[in-house]
Structure formats: C-alpha cells, structure tokens
Amino acid sequence: MNSRFLIMMLLFICACKEIPSEKGEIKIYFCPEDNCEQAIINTINNDSEVLCAFYDLNLKNLTSSLKKARAEVLIFKENFEGYGIPINSKGLMHNKFCIINAEKIITGSFNPTFNGNYLNNNNLLIIKSKNLAKNYLAEIKELRKGMQKKTSEKNILLNDKLVENYFCPEDNCKKEVLKKLRYAKKSVYFMTFSFTDKEIAKLLVEKNQKINIVGIMERKRTNMKYNVFHYLNNSGVEVMQDNNPGTMHHKAFIIDEEIVITGSYNPTKNGNEKNDENILIIHDSNIAKIYLEEFYKIKNY
Incomplete structure (x- = not known):
C-alpha cells in the first residue's frame, strides 16, 4: 500500500472532517x-x-x-x-x-x-x-x-504529504507501528536502540518470508533480558549489531522506501504503555531516502 493510496483512503474515511493541509x-x-x-x-x-x-x-x-x-x-x-x-x-x-x-x-x-x-x-x-x-x-x-489525552489531529498534510503524529501511551504508538508494518509490501529497514516488543518482532519474522527485512540494533543492549536481537537472528531476519563505540540511539523504521517512523519511542512495553513519548509517521519517499542513507552509513561502519 503506497503513500498516495493511504492519503486517498484517509481522505475518503474522513470526508466529514477535512485533514488539515499546509505548506x-x-x-x-x-x-x-x-x-x-x-x-x-x-x-x-x-x-x-x-x-x-x-x-x-x-x-x-x-x-x-x-x-x-x-x-x-x-x-x-x-x-x-x-x-x-x-x-x-x-x-x-x-x-x-x-x-x-x-x-x-x-x-x-x-x-x-x-x-x-x-x-x-x-x-x-x-x-x-x-x-x-x-x-x-x-x-x-x-x-x-500530569494528564493524558488522545491527540485530536493525528493526520495532517504537509506539502501534500501525509504526516501522522502520535503520543504514547495515550495514542498507542505500538498499534500504529504494527499497522504500518503489516502493510509493508517490499521492505522494512530499522534502526533501534532498545527493542523488546515481541509482537512487533514476530510480525517482522512473518513479513521476512515475503519481503526484505534488515535491522541494526545497539550492540550494548542485544544481550539484555527481553531484547529480541537473538530471536530475530535465529528466525532468519538479517539483523546486526552496530559498530559505533558510542551508542546507536535511533528509533526508526523505513517502510517500502516510502514511509519513515521516527521519534522518541523505542519498541518496548514501557515505551508504549508507561513512558511519555512521541512519534511521527512521514509518508514521503524523499525523507525515506535520507533515512535509508543513514541506515547504510551505520551498517557499513
């Protein structure tokens, strides 16, 4: 499902409420x-x-x-x-x-x-x-x-490109990440500092049977309890440890080279259910290209 189709679908669903648009x-x-x-x-x-x-x-x-x-x-x-x-x-x-x-x-x-x-x-x-x-x-x-309220305008059009905006825990960031990953048709590249969410990991294993899944994870956390690095590796997903002597601190997914998910949210239980976090889901192939270049730079350290 490409970005243009997603935008058209949202416009159809939200016909009663116009999506805010701006340059x-x-x-x-x-x-x-x-x-x-x-x-x-x-x-x-x-x-x-x-x-x-x-x-x-x-x-x-x-x-x-x-x-x-x-x-x-x-x-x-x-x-x-x-x-x-x-x-x-x-x-x-x-x-x-x-x-x-x-x-x-x-x-x-x-x-x-x-x-x-x-x-x-x-x-x-x-x-x-x-x-x-x-x-x-x-x-x-x-x-x-010290309160939480669901985001009222989750979808906007910026330069005619769809941008989705969510805050955890009130907007259930995990649900939105899963939704985008399920629609992936060609590829998913990810860079994660901390990754312990087994449901997201299982979906990546499932998608890996049909599309290209490649990940980079922070080396110092891959042997920590609940980290899914070894689960992904043992399940056939191409996932590697980073080589930065500092910390690989990204929390980003690049889907079909068209969509970028980024923000403060790590795919973990606390990241979704306890922490105050924010994410953007940007439907723009030019932005995806920029993040993919960063992915390969880190991969080739």
Whole structure:
C-alpha cells in the first residue's frame, strides 16, 4: 500500500472532517556528523517563544540559548540539574521536542547531551508546521498537569504529504507501528536502540518470508533480558549489531522506501504503555531516502 493510496483512503474515511493541509518544511540532521546542538540554537533566537520537553539536557551552549530565549523547559525529574521544570511520569518522560513560535517543532531521537551530540547516532527533525505545533503544544499542557489525552489531529498534510503524529501511551504508538508494518509490501529497514516488543518482532519474522527485512540494533543492549536481537537472528531476519563505540540511539523504521517512523519511542512495553513519548509517521519517499542513507552509513561502519 503506497503513500498516495493511504492519503486517498484517509481522505475518503474522513470526508466529514477535512485533514488539515499546509505548506511547510522538514529539515533533517544526523548526529554526530551534523551538529544537532547548533541546529537547535540556530532555530532559536532571543525573540522566539520556545517550549521544550526533554528527557535530559546538559549541553552548555544550548542551555544558554534557551535561557536567553526565556524558554519553558520541562525536564524528566530524575535528570533535573537545576534548570527547567522537573516533570513526573508513570515511567520516563522520554520526549525530546521543542515548539518554536507555535509554528515549528523540533523532535527525533536526540537527547541534548554531550553524548547525544558528539558520540551517539541520533536523528533530529526541525519541521515548519503550525498543525504539528498545535499537537505538541497540547502535549506540553498535558505534561504540566500530569494528564493524558488522545491527540485530536493525528493526520495532517504537509506539502501534500501525509504526516501522522502520535503520543504514547495515550495514542498507542505500538498499534500504529504494527499497522504500518503489516502493510509493508517490499521492505522494512530499522534502526533501534532498545527493542523488546515481541509482537512487533514476530510480525517482522512473518513479513521476512515475503519481503526484505534488515535491522541494526545497539550492540550494548542485544544481550539484555527481553531484547529480541537473538530471536530475530535465529528466525532468519538479517539483523546486526552496530559498530559505533558510542551508542546507536535511533528509533526508526523505513517502510517500502516510502514511509519513515521516527521519534522518541523505542519498541518496548514501557515505551508504549508507561513512558511519555512521541512519534511521527512521514509518508514521503524523499525523507525515506535520507533515512535509508543513514541506515547504510551505520551498517557499513
């Protein structure tokens, strides 16, 4: 099922409610080759209205820029170091996002830390979209109040390309990942820091009988309890350990070279049911090509 057909199907189903559509821009950075900290600093200026939710933060220059912008920064309480507002969570407040002037979002797998910027493999997206910004602003309000509410506008059209947006646990990110994987017709490439969800793993084993499935997983976690690395390998799926001496921290699926799933969500039980997380599902072959290049770069380390 290609992206165009999915868009047409959604338009048909939602005929009673038009999918929000707008022109915008998606910029993608891959740390450590790209300086993700500087990309965020360049997006922030002293006149910006900046709101962020970070699992962790210890980059001095970025912290200084956030202070100058008088940003509101929510930080997971266990990583709070004196700057920002400590936030409780049922599990982890694992987000890594910002909203700039209610018209841009910053998201991805990137924790703004020294390791995150200089050692670990991460992806960072800076997206100009007022519709996505509304969703992330709503999530900020929920995090402040310690509440959860399903996302009201899960589907938007950005430059005529479908973008889906979900927040865990309220939107059941796992269900949306499974849905996209079930529709895969040609290939699935994935890069995962932590992968323990057996249902997703079983679906990949099943799909591997008919299509090309290839994965890269963080080496230091492959022998941990519940990790599915050995299950996938023993079941015939081509999956390998990464060779980055730091950490391969991506959480991304590339489906049929047309769809990218990315964000803060690791395919784990806690990632879906306990942690505060966010994902984007981007139906754009050009974006998929960029992520596939990152996949092969890491594969060939």
